[in-house]
Amino acid sequence: MARIIKSCLQSALKCVNLIMAMVGIAMILYGFWMVRIWQRDMGGSSFDDFNSTAPWFIYTFLGTGITLCLLTCLGHIAADTANGFCLFCYMVIISVLLLVETGIAADVLLNSEWQKDLPEDPTGRFHDFKEFVESNIDIFKWIGFVIFLGQGLSVLSAMALRACGPNQCSNYDNDEEFNQARLPLINNHPQQPAYVIVDPPFANKNEAWNMNK
Numbered sequence: 001m002a003r004i005i006k007s008c009l010q011s012a013l014k015c016v017n018l019i020m021a022m023v024g025i026a027m028i029l030y031g032f033w034m035v036r037i038w039q040r041d042m043g044g045s046s047f048d049d050f051n052s053t054a055p056w057f058i059y060t061f062l063g064t065g066i067t068l069c070l071l072t073c074l075g076h077i078a079a080d081t082a083n084g085f086c087l088f089c090y091m092v093i094i095s096v097l098l099l100v101e102t103g104i105a106a107d108v109l110l111n112s113e114w115q116k117d118l119p120e121d122p123t124g125r126f127h128d129f130k131e132f133v134e135s136n137i138d139i140f141k142w143i144g145f146v147i148f149l150g151q152g153l154s155v156l157s158a159m160a161l162r163a164c165g166p167n168q169c170s171n172y173d174n175d176e177e178f179n180q181a182r183l184p185l186i187n188n189h190p191q192q193p194a195y196v197i198v199d200p201p202f203a204n205k206n207e208a209w210n211m212n213k
Contacts, residue, residue, distance in 0.1 A: 006164045010079045013157040017075035019150035024068030031062035038123045056119055057126040071097075075154060079161065087162040094155050101148070 035058055071093060078086035107114050121127070133140050 002164070006082065006161065009157055009161045009164065010082065013079040013154060013161060014076060016150045016153040016157060017072055017079065019146065020068045020075075020154075021072035023147060024065045024072060027061055027065030027068065031058055031065055034058045034061065034123070034125045038125065041123070055121070055123045055125070057121045057129075058123060075158075078158065082161055082164070084162055087158045091155050091158045091162075094151050094158075098148070098151055098155075101151075105144075 035055075038055055038058060071090075074086065074093070075090050077083075078090045107117075111117075118126075
């Protein structure tokens with residue numbers, strides 16, 4: 001029964017972990033598309049202008065997507081091996097990520113001038129992305145809810161899987177077979193013969209009687 005529960009927890013952790021994988025891949029693809037558009041727009045500019053305008057938004061988008069993909073790999077390894085250290089690291093990183101996301105969401109919702117805290121984006125991709133999110137706000141609300149839910153379930157699944165302990169493989173079905181297999185090595189006493197040949201107790205008397213006779 002414990003093995004079945006543990007297998008279910010491993011499968012659940014892998015499934016919810018795929019949510020971050022899909023989000024990360026989508027962010028990487030969108031980031032590459034923004035890089036391609038930005039390079040096309042900068043085609044008529046000099047190389048110095050290209051280096052002086054750092055596209056922080058594109059780099060941040062790509063970095064976040066790559067981080068999510070790496071985190072997905074860590075979660076898959078932790079779920080497959082059920083290693084306590086890997087699960088602990090996975091839980092800590094996911095918890096920190098949840099705190100950062102909560103802080104960003106609270107700043108956007110409570111601070112009406114949150115855009116002033118960000119540096120100027122020379123590519124203009126941040127403004128386009130903001131307009132795209134505002135025009136599809138209902139869809140992005142559901143996407144954000146699914147992401148938060150998936151990360152929360154990932155932490156809970158990792159905690160439950162870590163409580164079950166690591167995988168333990170044995171070549172024996174139970175301890176009795178293990179002990180029985182080792183008994184001949186422990187109790188390796190020499191066997192006594194079935195019978196012992198000894199001289200009859202009255203051999204000397206018989207010889208004396210034969211001599212007298």
